[in-house]
Amino acid sequence: MDxxxxxxxxxxxxxFFENVTENEMMSLCQNRIEKSYSIGEKxxxxxxxxxxxxxxxxxxxxxxxxxxxGKEQIMTxxxxxxxxxxxxxxSDLKYNYSVKALEESVTCNIPIAEVKGLIRKNxxxxxxxIEKMSAVxxxxxxxxxxxxxxxxxGRLALxxxxxxxxxxxxxxxxLPISRKEIAEYIGMTTENVIRTLTEFRKDGILKIYGKTIxxxxxxxxxxxxxxx
Numbered sequence: 649m650d651x652x653x654x655x656x657x658x659x660x661x662x663x664f665f666e667n668v669t670e671n672e673m674m675s676l677c678q679n680r681i682e683k684s685y686s687i688g689e690k691x692x693x694x695x696x697x698x699x700x701x702x703x704x705x706x707x708x709x710x711x712x713x714x715x716x717x718g719k720e721q722i723m724t725x726x727x728x729x730x731x732x733x734x735x736x737x738x739s740d741l742k743y744n745y746s747v748k749a750l751e752e753s754v755t756c757n758i759p760i761a762e763v764k765g766l767i768r769k770n771x772x773x774x775x776x777x778i779e780k781m782s783a784v785x786x787x788x789x790x791x792x793x794x795x796x797x798x799x800x801x802g803r804l805a806l807x808x809x810x811x812x813x814x815x816x817x818x819x820x821x822x823l824p825i826s827r828k829e830i831a832e833y834i835g836m837t838t839e840n841v842i843r844t845l846t847e848f849r850k851d852g853i854l855k856i857y858g859k860t861i862x863x864x865x866x867x868x869x870x871x872x873x874x875x876x
Contacts, residue, residue, distance in 0.1 A: 668773050672766060681757045685749040692733060692747035698740070700757040702733035707753025708815065708824050711788075712832075713745045722833040724788050725750070725824070727815055734784050738764075738777075750824040795834050802876010803834040804844045805869050808854075812863055820862040 668676070682705065685691055691702070691709060704726055711723040711732065723745060726732050732747050732755070767774040795803050807830060812819055823830070827845070831838045848854040853869050855862040863869055 668766060668770060672770070672773075676758060676762065676766075679759055679762055683755050683757060685753045685755070687749055687751060689749050690746060691749060691753070691755060692743050692745070694743055694746040696743050698733070698743055699760055700733065701731075701760050701763045702755050702757050703731045704728050705754040705756050707749060708751040709747050709749050709753055710825065710829070711745050711747050720829070720832050722825075722829060724791055725810075725815065725833075731780055731784060734777075734781050738781070798873070798876035800836055800840055800876075801844055801847075801872050802874075803836060804830070804841060804848075805873035805876060807834055808861065808863065809866075809869060809873055811861075812866075819864075819866060820860065822859045823861055 683691075685707070694713060706728050709726045709732060711726060712720045713723065715721050726747075733743070763777075767777060794806060798806060811821055811823070815821075815824070825833070827841045828838045830836075831841045834841075836844075845854065845856060848869070849856050851865075851868070853863070853865045853872075855864055
């Protein structure tokens with residue numbers, strides 16, 4: 649469902665649009681559209697034309713690409729106020745990846761032509777965009793490197809700690825992605841993910857209730873992540 653936003657208490661000001669004038673801010677807010685997505689619904693489809701600048705207002709999403717054999721390769725998990733479209737939005741006319749809602753999610757969308765127009769005439773705004781692009785790129789690269797340098801147990805420990813510390817800020821949470829998706833994210837087979845989760849449970853590191861994970865020995869899980 650689409651919803652027109654009011655500029656009052658607009659999150660854009662807190663994010664990075666503090667470098668625009670009041671008139672430019674009003675124009676952005678008047679043209680800003682909120683869109684709601686159900687779990688599993690696509691927000692961005694790889695190969696589609698880029699027409700909007702998108703950030704995630706609420707919810708949780710995954711950014712992924714399809715490999716040559718048709719499998720999904722998860723690039724990263726994005727949380728509220730992450731700029732889910734920024735990796736392709738200025739480098740190509742079409743999206744190089746897809747974005748799918750892992751929870752009920754809301755995005756804020758601004759016409760890309762308006763954002764590009766501001767970049768051309770507002771240097772401070774352009775700088776803030778570049779900073780955001782760099783931060784998102786660094787996040788994806790660092791995550792991939794951190795995953796690849798670990799063994800199988802270390803990779804799974806890393807992603808569980810990421811969900812606990814960064815996404816949900818709790819030692820107990822519902823996994824937002826399936827065992828298969830976790831395997832795709834960290835470069836393991838689904839069987840290895842299931843077996844390693846079982847090992848963690850038997851070792852008293854986790855309690856598992858279906859999709860719900862409770863980390864009962866975070867110190868050991870951190871050690872596995874660090875040494876893996």
